[in-house]
Amino acid sequence: MIFKDSNFSEQTAWISVTFTVFIAWFYANGMTQLEGTFSTHADQIVGLWGQTMLASIIFVVIAFTALAVIRKFTGDDDDISLVDERDELIEARATRWAYYNLSTCIILLFVHIFCQGVITNYPFFPNVPPIDFLIHGLMLSSLLVEFILRASQIYRYRKAA
Amino acid sequence: MSKKAKGVISNQLRKKRFEKDEMTQQELAKALGVTRQTIAAIEAGKYSPSLEVAFCLTDIFDTQLDELFQWQANDSDADKD
Numbered sequence: 560m561i562f563k564d565s566n567f568s569e570q571t572a573w574i575s576v577t578f579t580v581f582i583a584w585f586y587a588n589g590m591t592q593l594e595g596t597f598s599t600h601a602d603q604i605v606g607l608w609g610q611t612m613l614a615s616i617i618f619v620v621i622a623f624t625a626l627a628v629i630r631k632f633t634g635d636d637d638d639i640s641l642v643d644e645r646d647e648l649i650e651a652r653a654t655r656w657a658y659y660n661l662s663t664c665i666i667l668l669f670v671h672i673f674c675q676g677v678i679t680n681y682p683f684f685p686n687v688p689p690i691d692f693l694i695h696g697l698m699l700s701s702l703l704v705e706f707i708l709r710a711s712q713i714y715r716y717r718k719a720a
Numbered sequence: 721m722s723k724k725a726k727g728v729i730s731n732q733l734r735k736k737r738f739e740k741d742e743m744t745q746q747e748l749a750k751a752l753g754v755t756r757q758t759i760a761a762i763e764a765g766k767y768s769p770s771l772e773v774a775f776c777l778t779d780i781f782d783t784q785l786d787e788l789f790q791w792q793a794n795d796s797d798a799d800k801d
Contacts, residue, residue, distance in 0.1 A: 719766035
């Protein structure tokens with residue numbers, strides 16, 4: 560069983576992967592229900608941020624409570640060290656990979672905004688204003704990067720399990 | 721001329737554990753202050769510990785570092801300039 564052979568860092572990485580998928584779905588679902596743009600309906604976007612924040616807090620509380628109960632049940636909670644040098648090394652390698660992806664996402668966002676401003680009949684998202692694209696793009700990019708970071712960690716843990 | 725360190729590190733950790741009153745991975749992990757999964761990864765040769773952890777292991781098993789860890793150099797890579 561994966562959970563039994565995993566340590567605290569890997570278990571939290573699994574929670575983070577699930578968290579990012581859930582929040583990305585929640586946020587994308589909320590985006591489809593928005594009316595207007597940030598300049599005309601800023602209150603709706605701020606409301607979506609608030610709902611996303613609330614959903615995040617509820618998810619994290621439930622997930623970590625469940626993890627604490629499972630660790631107590633399996634006897635893992637008497638580990639002296641929750642994070643050791645191997646966990647730090649794996650996280651450092653995963654962070655480097657996530658950093659490259661974050662840089663790429665940010666560059667792509669700005670390239671898109673630049674192209675939208677200078678190219679007539681630019682085909683991608685022509686009806687989305689730059690500020691809206693940047694707001695939602697940054698939100699979804701940060702979720703993607705967090706997903707890549709944690710999935711990369713899990714891959715390294717499973718590779719060496 | 722540069723030498724790139726390439727090779728395989730093997731270890732006698734499992735053998736030493738059994739020689740020390742069949743010490744469990746969990747007990748060794750507690751003594752070292754690392755997780756049990758790290759001990760399992762070291763034993764399987766999938767993770768090379770830091771020098772600090774390696775020397776702590778020699779203290780625990782009252783042995784020398786080269787008795788616990790062996791380095792098998794990959795000559796074809798090591799001799800490249």
